[in-house]
Amino acid sequence: MAKNQSIPPYIFPQTQSTVLPDPSNFFSQNLLSNSLPTNSFFQNFVLKNGDQPEYIHPYLIKSSNSSLSLSYPSRQVSSAVIYQVFNSDLTISSKQGSNEKHVISSYSDLSVTLDIPSKNLSFLLVRGSPYLTVSVTRPTPLSITTIHAILSFSSNKSNTKFTFQFNNGQTWLLYASSPIKLSHTLSEITSNAFSGIIRIALLPDSDSKHEGVLDKFSSCYPVSGEAVFREPFVLEYKWEKKGSGDLLLLAHPLHVQLLSNTDDDVTVLDDFKYRSIDGDLVGVVGDSWVLETDPVFVSWHSTNGVKEESRDEIISALSKDVEGLNSSSIKETSSYFYGKLIARAARLALIAEELSHLDVIPKVRKFLKETIEPWLEGTFHGNGFLHDNKWGGIITQQGSTDSSADFGFGIYNDHHYHLGYFLYAIAVLTKLDPSWGRKYKAQAYSLVEDFMNLDSRSNYNYTRLRCFDLYVLHSWAGGLTEFTDGRNQESTSEAVSAYYSAALIGLAYGDPRLVALGSTLTSLEILGTKTFWHVEEGGTLYEEEFTKENRVMGVLWSNKRDTGLWFAPAERRECRLGIQLLPLVPVSEAVFSNVEYVKDLVEWTLPALERDGVGEGWKGFVYALQGVYDNEGALKKIRSLKGYDDGNSLSNLLWWIHSRGDTNDDE
Structure with missing residues (x-):
């Protein structure tokens, strides 16, 4: 979100976290005065020793010991997991200089520049580039090693192109901006002193057309x-380039789906392909x-409205749910679970509004004020929002001293999840009480900017789009934690709900720019969810062995697809379904709009409910999706539930079931 000049910036109380890593270990000095990314595609490069790989399509890239290794990964597949295997196909370094760590000298939405100053090497790592581009900044003898054996080695007459083939079947091409003298042994290629640009690419197959x-x-x-948000639901990638000729990059399946058919300046080479865990x-x-992307029209209420004959049943449940609201009885201090509680209450107000049953709204409004204000005013006992200026963002009091508290919120995990729940409740309360909303507008917008800020150059308090990845076109939830498989996200539905809730903030405050940005990110997150998390029967994105056994992902990683969850094994299919549906809100319709897929998903899940000890809350989400295609059967099961998820309620489940389908029987 671009900075709104009418809103004075609000910064929560400053804190010095005892658990956050030091960014100065890997970021250049000129970058440290700005807020820094905490969920980026290159995060591993700036954590701990900076030596865990990151997937920068189509290569896995690893930096260690003053060298950079790249791998065109092979893939291991089972019914439970798919992951890419890193092998050091090529390792690039120089024959001079001391062994010193790398430095991130610049980064953008679609690139990161990794320098090894002691070796006179600068790696221009651009996402989707079939070439690894290396700038050798001064005359330096180079070393390129491989774990494979070099079977053949040849060059053109000008010594600006070299071809080498390994005993694993790979063929690599090396291009130099000026003549370079290379020699080789069985596993190493060396050069004379060279300065200029080196580009290295794997030949995807032996077809001479590809070469x-x-x-x-x-x-x-x-x-x-x-990546520039040009207008609502339109995203433009713009690259800075050097050299001569046209620019070649690689698109994943979602890019191809969204590429504008009217853009005559772009040519898709359908036959030129590299394999990837995200599809060709x-x-x-x-x-x-x-x-x-297709528009998503954000609204407070269901698309079709509630069936008139069902109002009494919902109102009966609503009266009981509202009666149970009591702010003084809340013992929860976790930002995540507390957020779910207040968002649950906000749902009750909107259900009441949709049903024109306004008598219960004052009690909900009072509850929301009593529960939200302490977090916005810094008076909540046991936790609260603070500001960290080391990386630039909101953390919690508990998270400032305990990296595992609030599911790692203090090390920037799950920010869109937690803050999305708070924003939903704030948006609803602002809708109900505009004067209250005006009083807390600056705090509300600070919560939005923590993960929705677009103004990276002048906003020193919050990084740019903390969670949303503008190349893969979905969010990541893992923060400043080093993982071999890169970033990860489990609950797509909470990500969708976060951007949806930000759009509702825009509606509540009459801010069309925020409505547009929130709606656009909602649409993209939904598309990412359907593409990468929803595993349709007969789908071809993933291997048949995996697709045959699964209908929904557990945790999706940059470099892995996992059926297990952070909190449950893969066998608990009801948890896998539920964590991709909660919270149940109007935008959930758009996430699960494919009725055939929903039916397959529910039927795949239902046998898991026969286990002893299955939580009633998880059952509720399964039955809610069953209601998309079997309204009566699902309603009967929901009426028999003995409990609900802490962010859900009987009122909300009945609202969902009774708002499926047409509202007018005569139509």
Whole structure:
């Protein structure tokens, strides 16, 4: 969200966290005065020793011991997990200088520049580039090693292109901006002193057409890339490039789906492909791409409305649920579970509004004021929001001293989840009481900006789009934690709900820019969810062995697809379904709009409910989706439930069931 000049910035009380890592270990000094990314595609490069790999399509990249290794990963597949295997196909370093750590000298939405100053090497890592681009900043003898055996080695007459084949079947091409003298042993290639640009690419197969493509575009290299929200539901990629000729990059399946058909400046090379855990990557030629997503129209209430004959049943449940609201009885201090409680209450108010049963709203409004204000005013006992200026963002009091508290919120885990629940409740209360909303507008917008800020150059308090990944087009939840498989996200539905809730904040405050940004990110997150998390029967994105046994993902990683959950094994299918549905809100319709898929998912899940000890809350979410195609059967099961998820209620389940389908029987 661009900074709104009418809203004075609100900064929660400053704190010095005792658990956050020191960013100065890997970021260059010129970057440390700005807020820094905490969920980025290159996060492993700046954590601990900085030596865990990151997936920068189509290669896994690893930096250690003053060298950079790249791998065109193979894939291991079972019915439970898919993961890419890192092997050091090529390791690039120089023969001079001391062994010193790398430095991040610049980064953007679509790129990161990793320098090894002691080796005179600068790696321009641009997402989706089939070439690894290396800038050798002064005359330096180079070393390229491999774990494989070099079977063949050849060059063109000008010594600006080299081809080498390994005993694992791979063929690599090396292009130099000026003649370079290379020699080799069985596993190492060395050069004389060279300065300039080196580009290295794997030849995806032996087809001479593919080598011709790589030859043709080898002289033009991207330096950085930005993603620009040009207008609602339109995202443009713009690359800064150097060299000569046209720019070749790779698009994953969701890119291809969204690429504008009217953009004559872009050419898709359908036959030029690299494999990827995210689906085949295809070549795209062009300096900028325009991606257009279908609109999602954010609203407070259900699309179809509640069936008139069902109002009495919902109102009966609503009266009981509202009667049970008591702010003084809340013992919860976790930002996540507390957020779920207040969002649950906010749902009751909107259900009452949709049913025109306004008598219960004053009690809900009172509850929301009593529960939200202490967090916004810094008077909540046992926890609260604080500001960290080391990385730039909101953390919690508990999280400032305990990295595991609040599910790691203090080390920037799950920010969109937690804050999304708070924003939902704040948006509803602002709708009900505009004067209250005006009083706390600055605090509300600070919560929004923590994970929705777009103004990275002038906003020193919050990083740019903390969770949303503008290349893969969905969010990541893992914060400042080093993982071998990179970033991860479990609950797509909570991510969708976060951007939806931010759009509701925009509606509540009459801010069309925030409505547009929130709606656009909601639409993209939904598409990412359907593409990568929803596993449809007969789908071809993942291998048949995995697809046959699964209908929904557990945790999705940059470099892995896992059926297990953080909190439950893969066998608990009801948990896998539920964590991809909660919270149950109007936008859930858009996430689960494919009725055939919903039916397959529920039928795949139902046998798991026969286990002893299955939680009633999880059953409720399964039955809610059953209601999409079997309204009466699901309603009967929901009426028999003995409990509900702490962010859900009988009122909300009945509202969902009774708002499926047409509202007018005569139509």
